[in-house]
Amino acid sequence: MEPLYLAVGIVVLVAVIVDILWTTLWVDGGSGPLSGRLTTWTWRGLRTLSGDHPRALSLAGPLILAFTLAMWIALLWIGWTFLFAGDKTALISPQTGEYADWTGRFYYVAYTMFTNGNGDYSPTTGTWEIASSFTTATGMAFVTLGVSYILTVLGAVSEKRSFASDVTGLGERSEAFVRAGWNGTDEEFRGLDLPMESLSTQLSLLADQHKAYPILHYYHSEQPSRASAMAVPIFDEALTLFRHGVDEDAQPNPTLVENARASVDSYLDTLETAFIEPADEVPPPPDLERVRDEEIPTADDDELDEALEELSERRRKLLGVVRADAWYWPSLDE
Numbered sequence: 517m518e519p520l521y522l523a524v525g526i527v528v529l530v531a532v533i534v535d536i537l538w539t540t541l542w543v544d545g546g547s548g549p550l551s552g553r554l555t556t557w558t559w560r561g562l563r564t565l566s567g568d569h570p571r572a573l574s575l576a577g578p579l580i581l582a583f584t585l586a587m588w589i590a591l592l593w594i595g596w597t598f599l600f601a602g603d604k605t606a607l608i609s610p611q612t613g614e615y616a617d618w619t620g621r622f623y624y625v626a627y628t629m630f631t632n633g634n635g636d637y638s639p640t641t642g643t644w645e646i647a648s649s650f651t652t653a654t655g656m657a658f659v660t661l662g663v664s665y666i667l668t669v670l671g672a673v674s675e676k677r678s679f680a681s682d683v684t685g686l687g688e689r690s691e692a693f694v695r696a697g698w699n700g701t702d703e704e705f706r707g708l709d710l711p712m713e714s715l716s717t718q719l720s721l722l723a724d725q726h727k728a729y730p731i732l733h734y735y736h737s738e739q740p741s742r743a744s745a746m747a748v749p750i751f752d753e754a755l756t757l758f759r760h761g762v763d764e765d766a767q768p769n770p771t772l773v774e775n776a777r778a779s780v781d782s783y784l785d786t787l788e789t790a791f792i793e794p795a796d797e798v799p800p801p802p803d804l805e806r807v808r809d810e811e812i813p814t815a816d817d818d819e820l821d822e823a824l825e826e827l828s829e830r831r832r833k834l835l836g837v838v839r840a841d842a843w844y845w846p847s848l849d850e
Contacts, residue, residue: 522602528595529654536588536658540665543728546789550591551584552730556791558583559734568842570738577735581669584731585662589629592658596625596651606644607637629655665729672725673735676744679718680737683747686711690753691806694761697768698812705758705768712768715751716776723782730790736841745841749834752780753802760823761804763813784833795835798828799845 535548547555558580566572600606600621607616607624616624616637624637628651639645687693697708722744726732737743758773767773787793801824804814824831838845 518602518604521598525595525597525599525602528591528598532588532591532595533654533658536661539584540661543724546727546730546786550587552789552791554583554587555580555731555734563842570736570842573736573842574738577669577673577731580731580734581666585659585666588658588662592654593622593625593629596629596647596654597621599647600625600644603644605640606647608640609637611636625651628652630659669729669731669735672722672729672732675718675725676722676732676735677737677742679715679722680742680744680747682711682715682718683751684741687750687754688741689806690750690757690802691804693750693754694757694807694812695810698810704766708768709772712772712776716772716779719748719751719776719779719783723779723786726783726786727789730786733786733790733792733840740843743841743843745837746843748780748783749799749838749845751776752830752834755780756823756827757802757804757807757820761802761807761815761820763815766813784830784837787833787837790840792840793836794829794832795839796832797835798824798831799835799838 531550535550538545538548539551546552559576562573562576562579597618600616601618605615607621608614609616609620620637627636628648631652639648683693686696697705697711699706733745740746755773755777758768759770759777801821804817804820808814835845
């Protein structure tokens with residue numbers, strides 16, 4: 517027996533199985549310890565090598581998914597190889613009668629993980645026969661689980677880009693978003709209730725998806741108009757203007773505003789699982805003059821400034837989201 521090899525095999529297998537189950541099945545757990553760090557290192561490395569080039573960063577999501585699946589397969593392969601190496605007599609060749617060496621064990625595990633083996637090597641005892649059965653089970657089950665995880669993430673990517681397009685379609689700045697809902701004739705925000713309710717629902721779903729699959733934070737869009745890292749700050753800054761920048765008598769439905777604000781809160785709660793930190797400084801404030809240009813009744817500048825001071829930590833988190841996705845504050849145009 518080789519207890520060291522046996523221990524290494526068990527540790528590697530436990531680590532990768534925990535990481536796979538953590539990442540794919542634990543909705544509130546985010547990424548597993550291994551895949552989470554692989555995601556962060558890949559993203560940071562790509563940013564450094566590409567100089568934040570949008571086309572290069574758009575490859576980050578696919579690369580991270582491919583690397584994660586490859587890591588899981590490789591660690592399962594290595595773990596089982598070390599486990600079989602724990603006993604020099606675990607595997608034997610029926611043709612030659614010789615026990616398997618490292619190459620033979622590596623070869624045997626590969627075939628056993630993805631098929632039922634090809635007969636070149638056979639386990640020598642009942643214990644190793646059972647181990648071989650588990651090798652096949654983990655290979656087929658976890659590779660299938662990994663592929664299902666990838667398909668789920670790709671569906672969520674489409675939804676997050678749809679949300680971003682819906683927000684930026686109404687305005688590429690928070691002030692433009694506010695102006696889009698203003699009806700100058702009736703002097704009220706007509707027709708804004710349904711879009712705000714829809715965006716709030718989409719963002720709540722997006723927050724749950726980001727919590728379950730933190731890799732979504734690293735799916736970079738080449739176009740800022742389809743980047744949720746841009747859309748969420750635009751949306752939240754617009755909500756701040758509705759709540760603290762617009763005159764109280766002219767404000768839209770306060771229930772919808774607070775419900776939308778809660779959706780943003782849920783989204784910001786996912787940042788920790790993706791290792792995204794708040795920015796060190798507070799972003800520039802919205803420009804009330806852009807709102808007044810549409811003759812929208814506004815609150816005093818001092819009232820908005822006071823509210824922005826209270827929301828400084830929240831706005832630092834929003835700026836952290838923007839910068840973590842290699843974008844800029846506050847808008848797509850000036």
